[in-house]
Amino acid sequence: MTDATISNADAPLLAADGTPLKEKLALTTRRMKMRAFLLTVPLVLFLILSFVLPIGQMLYRSFHNPAGSNVMPNFAKAIKGWDAEQGTPGDDIIKIFVTDMAAARKNREVGKTIGNLATRVNYEIPGSRSLFTKTARRAGKITEGPYFDALVKIDKRWDNPNLWRTLQRVTEDYTLSFYLAATDRKYDETGSIVLADELYRIYLPILWKTIWMSALITALCFIIAYPVSYLLSTLPLRTSNLLMILVLLPFWTSLLVRTSAWIAMLQKSGIINNVLVYLQIIADESRIQMIYNITGTVIAMVHILLPFMILPLYSVMKTIPPSFMRAARSMGASNTYAFTKVYFPQTIPGIAAGTLLVFILAIGYYITPALVGGSDGLLISNLIADHIKKTLNWSLGAALGTILLVVVMVFYWIYNKLVGVDNLKFG
């Protein structure tokens, strides 16, 4: 009898249909999980389509530029094994080059025209664009060797082994050229990596400027937002709601409107200057330049990003009972001591969230510096936009974008080490 009871207890519990209860449970939870996951499928798909894929494509573009091999597929293969140390390539390679050029000249397919190759080489050797378009125009007429002499007759520059070395490099699909350019470096004539001429160095200085300006904007936002949030969280609800609307109203206003409002305020014939002149604080000739420079960018961006600091701070401060401060003071702590030891540490999650938000938003900000930055208030994002929209050097734009992405991730990582992402509190 007892034996039977024991063996019964060891036997798995069965569900109504005879399957073990454990399996049944696992199956049901798995189904539940699947169903829950299915609910997130639209979001996941949306993220993949609108976020992961474009960014991935951008990253890819920054080191993959097949212009060379697209335009001259045969030459790209032929030049691969050639060694630049032995002077210009042999006539067999150059014959393929000439035939490819003549064929590319007739090609009107997007991405495979001689113009695409010329643009690509022009990034490496500025001023060589017309060499390619010119040579391509005449390449069809070269029918017999020596092909090298025919090329040199068109332009003497073909007699330079370094030009062919560059051609060998650009016909490779994967390249570091754009990362070099994005960090103010380049391949020199012999193919080694050197720093760009000082007059042409722009990306690293602007990147540093973007970082310190973002830090400055974050600091200013914090200094302004902390007392405001404190006020909001301690005032009676009716008053604080009214003040909250004052914070949120600009937040809901279009970015362009807010930026333009700052132009109206700060420009030379703007409201602030007019008032100062009217009050005779400054003379009419010496109106202050407050916009189209770094000052303008910082003022406008601090204003625009302020709600991103106030809201997390407010939500954290709201949860700190006022009795804590009263208790500290009743036990003999001075106001400052109570603030630094009791109140401030409790607001750190809000500070952490606010500064992270503002800093990351600031470092990639585009439209405000473009409108009010003038010539020296530009940020790295404006240069990226320039390459995407104006110069059409998408690979360089992508390389700059990738570097910016990496910078943000590095900052996030450092931040995580210092504060801990678990401590963030957005509200």
Added chain:
Amino acid sequence: MKLTKLLASTAVGAAIALGSVAAQAADLTIVSWGGAYTKSQVEAYHKPYIAKTGTNVRSEDYNGGIAEIKAQVEAGNVTWDIVDVELSDAVRACDEGLLETIDHSTLPAGADGTPATEDFLEGTLYDCAVANIVWSTIFAYDGSKIADGPKTMGDFFDLAKFPGKRGLRKGAKVNLEFALIADGVAAADVYDVLSTPEGVDRAFAKLATIKSEVVWWEAGAQPPQMLADGEVTMTTAYNGRIFNAVAGEGKPFEIVWDGQIWDLDLWVIPKGANNKDTAFDFLKFSTATEQLAAQASYISYGPARKSSSPLVGKYHNKDIDMGPQMPTNPTNLANAVQSNFEFWADNADQLNERFNAWLAK
């Protein structure tokens, strides 16, 4: 059940919305530079074309460059049917296979029967582009504020003689040429000098002398506004925009033609444009003798056809002779430079990079 209903109604709603968008889509989208310039095209090209064919025309503005064309062609959804571009952009876009090629023999003959290939000014017809006007970058000042105004390009760079802010287009193009002319280089030699590293240094050095006083502009409508607001004492600008402020709005601006850099604006048709055939039809219509001449009565840009010149008369609603306002007028051409598209196709990337680095310093 509820969810399906919701989804179904959303889908229906979306379908209706999409349908109405499709119904509103234009038969022809014409893209140009906006402001007074687009207005002159609307008056001279669009309106007569709509009257003649009943086409539903949509006019869009942009700030130049071939980025949008490239993006649309590469994405395979070309919504811009015909675009007004600068020469260097037209040549580059054509080189990269972004444009439809245009058979010049299909262009209408001049009013006097001259075939189009002879009627158009030299260097105004390209594989993928047909010029409509000759325009120019000049500099201008407010005549009511400076009595004895600047006369030469040198004066523009002379802060001692004419103190005050200067407006310049943001970018290397045109500014480097202006700087060299102001530094004493003859108009004919500008690109020879600029092709040497020393020449580029010289141009940047000259620009640096006024850098602290420069306000940079980007859109063509900005400089007349900056002059009117007193934001700048003098500014470079497109001559038509200044003329329009003078003739249309009665502003007391004066144009200085010395050292003007003239260039072409051309029609191009992006490859695979949605309404390609209509675009070709419009291109032929708008570059006919009469239309080009008509445009010149709305804005002071010179027509690209020889046969249009005699038809150019007065400003459309005022008694102003348009002839002397044209960049191509002999007195205005005295010390003029034609923008060299090949030079800029070769060097724009590098010089703009240096320009940006120089600006940020």
